[in-house]
Amino acid sequence: MSQQIRKRNKKSNTPIENSNIIDESISLKKKITTIQQQSNDPEYKYHIVLATITAIGFYLRFIKLGTPDQVVFDEVHFGKFASYYLERTYFFDLHPPFAKLLIAFVGWLIGYNGKFKFDAIGDSYIENNVPYIAYRGLSAIQGTAIIPIMFLTMKTLGFQVQACLLASLIVCFDNAQVVDSRLILLDATLILSVALTIFSYCKFSTFRKEPFSQKWWTWLLATGVSLSCVISTKYVGVFTYFTIGIAVIHELWILLDYKKGLTLQEFSKHFLARFWALIVVPFIIYLFWFYLHFAILIKSGPGDAFMSSEFQETLLESPLAQNSKQVQYYDQITIQHKDTGANLHSHSHVYPLRYEDGRISSNQQQVTCVDVEFPEQDPNNQWEIVPVKADDDGKKGKDVYTNDIVRFKHVGTGGYLLTHDVASPLKPTNEEFTVVFDEKIESRYNETLFRLRLSVPGSSPKKQNQRRKIKTLATDLRILHMDTVVAMWTHDDELLPEWAFGQQEVSGNKKIQDKDNVWTFGKVTNLDKNDQRSKYIPKEVKTMPFLKKWWQLQGLMFHHNNQLSSSHPFASQPDTWPLALSGVSFYNNNDTKKQIFFIGNVIGFWLEVCFLSIYVGIVLADQITRRRNYHLLSDKSRSRLYNTLGFLFIGWSAHYFPFYLMNRQKFLHHYLPAHLIAALFSGGLAEFICSDNSKDSLNINNKTKKIKMTILVAIASIGIIWFFFYFKAITYGDEFLTPEEVKARQWLDIKLHYAK
Numbered sequence: 001m002s003q004q005i006r007k008r009n010k011k012s013n014t015p016i017e018n019s020n021i022i023d024e025s026i027s028l029k030k031k032i033t034t035i036q037q038q039s040n041d042p043e044y045k046y047h048i049v050l051a052t053i054t055a056i057g058f059y060l061r062f063i064k065l066g067t068p069d070q071v072v073f074d075e076v077h078f079g080k081f082a083s084y085y086l087e088r089t090y091f092f093d094l095h096p097p098f099a100k101l102l103i104a105f106v107g108w109l110i111g112y113n114g115k116f117k118f119d120a121i122g123d124s125y126i127e128n129n130v131p132y133i134a135y136r137g138l139s140a141i142q143g144t145a146i147i148p149i150m151f152l153t154m155k156t157l158g159f160q161v162q163a164c165l166l167a168s169l170i171v172c173f174d175n176a177q178v179v180d181s182r183l184i185l186l187d188a189t190l191i192l193s194v195a196l197t198i199f200s201y202c203k204f205s206t207f208r209k210e211p212f213s214q215k216w217w218t219w220l221l222a223t224g225v226s227l228s229c230v231i232s233t234k235y236v237g238v239f240t241y242f243t244i245g246i247a248v249i250h251e252l253w254i255l256l257d258y259k260k261g262l263t264l265q266e267f268s269k270h271f272l273a274r275f276w277a278l279i280v281v282p283f284i285i286y287l288f289w290f291y292l293h294f295a296i297l298i299k300s301g302p303g304d305a306f307m308s309s310e311f312q313e314t315l316l317e318s319p320l321a322q323n324s325k326q327v328q329y330y331d332q333i334t335i336q337h338k339d340t341g342a343n344l345h346s347h348s349h350v351y352p353l354r355y356e357d358g359r360i361s362s363n364q365q366q367v368t369c370v371d372v373e374f375p376e377q378d379p380n381n382q383w384e385i386v387p388v389k390a391d392d393d394g395k396k397g398k399d400v401y402t403n404d405i406v407r408f409k410h411v412g413t414g415g416y417l418l419t420h421d422v423a424s425p426l427k428p429t430n431e432e433f434t435v436v437f438d439e440k441i442e443s444r445y446n447e448t449l450f451r452l453r454l455s456v457p458g459s460s461p462k463k464q465n466q467r468r469k470i471k472t473l474a475t476d477l478r479i480l481h482m483d484t485v486v487a488m489w490t491h492d493d494e495l496l497p498e499w500a501f502g503q504q505e506v507s508g509n510k511k512i513q514d515k516d517n518v519w520t521f522g523k524v525t526n527l528d529k530n531d532q533r534s535k536y537i538p539k540e541v542k543t544m545p546f547l548k549k550w551w552q553l554q555g556l557m558f559h560h561n562n563q564l565s566s567s568h569p570f571a572s573q574p575d576t577w578p579l580a581l582s583g584v585s586f587y588n589n590n591d592t593k594k595q596i597f598f599i600g601n602v603i604g605f606w607l608e609v610c611f612l613s614i615y616v617g618i619v620l621a622d623q624i625t626r627r628r629n630y631h632l633l634s635d636k637s638r639s640r641l642y643n644t645l646g647f648l649f650i651g652w653s654a655h656y657f658p659f660y661l662m663n664r665q666k667f668l669h670h671y672l673p674a675h676l677i678a679a680l681f682s683g684g685l686a687e688f689i690c691s692d693n694s695k696d697s698l699n700i701n702n703k704t705k706k707i708k709m710t711i712l713v714a715i716a717s718i719g720i721i722w723f724f725f726y727f728k729a730i731t732y733g734d735e736f737l738t739p740e741e742v743k744a745r746q747w748l749d750i751k752l753h754y755a756k
Contacts, residue, residue: 041161049161050151057147057172060724061140061181066133067734071123072596073586075184079118079135082107082184085296086114090315092303094561096286097293098232099189104296106138107131121587135184142188143181146195146676147172153199153680156206157644159687162709167683169717170608171676173724175731176600179586180669182732186233187669193229194240194673198651198680200226201244208251211270220277228282232289235561236670242654243677247647248274290550305456305476306556311549313542324474325524325533329395332384332411334375334522338476340492342369342504343381343522346410346417346435352499355425362422365415367433369490369504376525380412388449401467402454402475405482410435411525418447419481419488424507426494431486431508449482455518472521478512479519486510487517564664574659577671578612578678580605581748584667587733588753595753596733598668600675602747603719608678611685615649637693645688648681686712 071079077093078100084091085104093100107114116128125132147168154164171177180187204219227244230237255262255270262270297303300321304312327333335344345368351361375381386407387395400406408417415435422432436444454466455476468475479488486508495502509517527534572582583599618641625632633641655674659666690708727745729735730752737745742752 045161046151046155046164049165050148053151053165053168053172054144054148057168058144060172060178061143062137064732064734065136065140065182067732068587068589068594068596069125069132070587070589071118071121071125072183072733073121073185073584073598075132076118076121078103078186079116079130079132079184082135083114083117084301086112087299088296089299089301089318090297090303090307091301092306092556094557094564095186095234096232096289096557098229098289099186099234101289101292101296102189103135103138103184106134110134122589132184136182139181139183139185139188142192143177146177146181146188146192149192149195149199150676150680153195153202154683156199156202157684159684160706160709162706162713163683163687165683166686166713166716167680169713169720170601170604170679170682173720174601174604174675175724175727176580176583176598176668176672177675178724179596179598179731180672183586187672190230190233190237191672191676193226193233193237194655194676197223197226197230197240197244198677201247212273217273217277220273221281224277224279224281225285227278228285231282232286235557236655236673239655239658239673242658243651244278246650246654248278287550290553291546294546294549304474305454306560308552310542310544311552313540314544314549316541317539320473321539322536324471325527327385327400327470327472327521327524328533329385329387329398329400329406331400331524332382332526333472333524334381335383335408335479336375336520336522337369337490338518338520339516340369340371340490340504342371342490342492343375344383344488344506344519345370345375345378345381345503346413346415347380348413349500351425351432351434356497359423359428361425362420362432362434365413365435366500367417367435367506368496368500369506371492371504376523378412380410382411382525383417384409384411386416400452400470402452402470402477403465403467405449405451407448408450414438416441416448417450418444419484419486419508420444420447421484424505425496425500426505427507430489430510431481431484433488433506433508446483447481450488451480451482453478453480470521472523474520476518476520478517480512481508484508485512487512487514488519489514489517491516561664568665568667570667571665572668574656574666574671576749577656577668577674578605578609579748580668582668583750584669585751585753589733593736593754594733595730597730597750597752599727599730599750600668600671601720601723601727603716603723604679605675607716607720608675608682611682612649612652612678614689615645615681615685633693637688637691640684640688641693645681645684648677648684651677652681686716 081091081093081100082104085101086107110131112131112134116123116125116130150171151164151168154167177191180191200219200222204216204223207213207216207219210216223244227237227241230240252267252271252274254260255267298316299318300312300315301318304315336342337344346365347368349366350363351366353363354360370381372378372381385400386409388405388407389395409415410417413435415437417433418436419431419433424430424432436448441448452470454468455478470477480486481488488506489509490504490506492504494505496505511517524533570582570584576582580600580602583597586596586598588595622633622638622641652674655677656671659670687705687709690712691705724731729737729741730745737754739754742754746752
């Protein structure tokens with residue numbers, strides 16, 4: 001334009017003509033400036049839309065927050081951990097402590113004592129007086145806060161109201177995001193921390209021309225604190241570090257250019273400022289949460305077995321540990337099943353010769369499990385632990401260790417426990433347990449031998465083979481049969497018929513590593529008053545440096561994270577996540593036929609994939625055309641394409657593609673941070689597509705751009721909102737659906753219950 005003006009000036013010979021041309025040029029520049037100033041919406045529009053979408057998000061996350069009033073999915077873990085914090089009892093978990101401490105803090109604020117342990121999905125909150133709505137309210141508040149932060153991030157990046165609305169709306173009405181924001185889980189904290197990190201770094205970038213100013217430092221430190229919250233919640237937060245790290249490296253690379261006029265000393269200040277704010281400060285905060293974790297958990301608890309003996313000596317004995325006694329040979333003990341709480345039992349009654357299905361039994365003495373309050377009062381619940389060699393008095397008073405081979409003599413009837421190659425009553429694939437007496441003991445001696453194997457969840461075979469002293473109440477065991485290599489097991493999903501008085505079946509499980517094969521020794525019933533074990537001697541508590549504790553726990557957390565490679569019915573691979581091809585059953589109630597199924601909003605997920613694909617196409621087209629010297633995009637449009645949208649695209653990639661390298665169990669919820677960033681990206685690319693980005697354009701047709709954006713956002717919103725409400729019943733778990741309605745919602749690979 002300026003070249004045309006200069007050419008016309010050369011041809012003109014009169015001052016009047018020159019004056020008219022100059023006036024025309026000034027007028028055109030003013031017009032362009034005015035239109036560019038009008039390209040952003042007025043502030044009041046942002047405020048109105050922000051308040052509206054936030055209110056909707058609040059409503060969707062808080063409505064029916066108390067439904068269901070039972071333990072749902074992984075609430076069994078994170079609710080339990082909060083209870084351990086409140087009781088100050090040591091536990092072990094794979095995730096850092098920040099989000100769990102937040103949940104426990106809510107319990108502490110309302111004065112809850114942590115008595116309820118969230119043992120099983122479906123346990124009633126109402127019957128156990130659990131403040132579960134307060135716990136869930138924490139997640140709901142965090143889930144709601146994500147929405148305005150996304151909106152403000154888009155506004156900070158210079159996008160118009162429609163783009164801000166589209167990005168926020170995708171997450172606001174996403175079924176998966178809503179489910180994770182209504183339960184006692186860590187994901188709401190994780191996603192909020194990711195959103196805060198992206199927002200803080202975007203705000204920091206707006207002050208890059210004011211280095212080391214107060215606002216520059218404020219938002220740089222805010223980015224570091226947010227990063228610390230991400231990594232202190234779950235270790236997948238390292239992907240957020242990748243995102244910010246790539247952006248920081250790119251920025252430092254630009255500052256290193258001599259054309260920027262920075263001396264090496266000035267560049268070093270920029271580098272050290274970022275190193276301090278984004279690495280040192282977050283690491284100090286990260287360590288602080290572990291310091292708080294150790295300071296609170298001072299009592300012995302279920303996590304002891306994971307830690308070294310040196311660490312265990314730093315813990316006070318819990319009431320459980322105080323009542324725990326060292327088990328010795330010829331002790332008479334009760335044996336309790338870990339999952340069902342029932343006690344190993346036998347009586348003089350025998351198995352029927354034939355079962356109801358016609359199978360033949362051994363017709364020998366029954367071995368069952370009973371759930372009674374005081375099992376030690378009935379000799380039929382008591383078993384004497386006997387050494388391998390009969391009448392080995394040299395073992396009397398000697399401690400029993402894990403990995404020892406022992407026999408169990410039934411106190412009530414005098415026989416020895418055994419299992420053999422006879423099908424059990426209810427599980428034909430399992431072995432029957434019975435009791436054999438002295439007259440047959442010689443011929444069946446090998447069948448009475450059992451190995452006491454240490455049970456530590458997720459541990460290696462080497463650790464399970466360790467020899468440790470066995471204590472009542474405190475040592476988890478697998479009781480393995482030496483002759484047939486099965487594990488003693490019981491269950492309460494189906495009880496034995498009247499001939500066994502409706503008691504639980506005991507059988508030999510060939511899958512010895514199953515997590516429900518675990519037993520504990522309950523109480524020594526023949527403990528003499530003169531026995532030293534009957535006297536409680538307080539344990540001497542020792543100290544251990546904090547960093548040594550932290551390093552030990554850190555190594556164990558990484559190790560057990562890598563061990564999570566077993567199959568799971570709802571595990572999925574990353575290639576199914578962007579299109580929401582899989583989900584997870586969180587809860588189902590067989591009585592009311594209501595269920596919660598964790599699945600993303602398919603319309604929103606697919607829309608994001610479309611925008612991500614379009615972006616790749618635009619970038620490839622731009623690169624190819626520029627190779628042929630066709631510059632189709634303006635400099636401003638290319639900057640937005642590669643810098644603003646490129647940053648968000650890298651953020652999505654960094655939170656998604658690394659999962660392909662992991663061998664551990666993976667689930668759809670691992671995609672939610674990437675989904676959040678993809679929503680930001682989608683809103684931004686939608687505005688880019690609706691704009692006139694050509695090089696020759698002055699981008700002055702703002703009205704047309706707004707009309708295009710309004711239509712696009714309206715169509716997308718209708719689809720996203722419709723899907724959310726169509727699947728609302730399995731998002732909130734508050735409605736009964738007929739089998740026909742369930743089948744109508746079994747899209748893609750959604751495996752819903754009650755569809756028959």
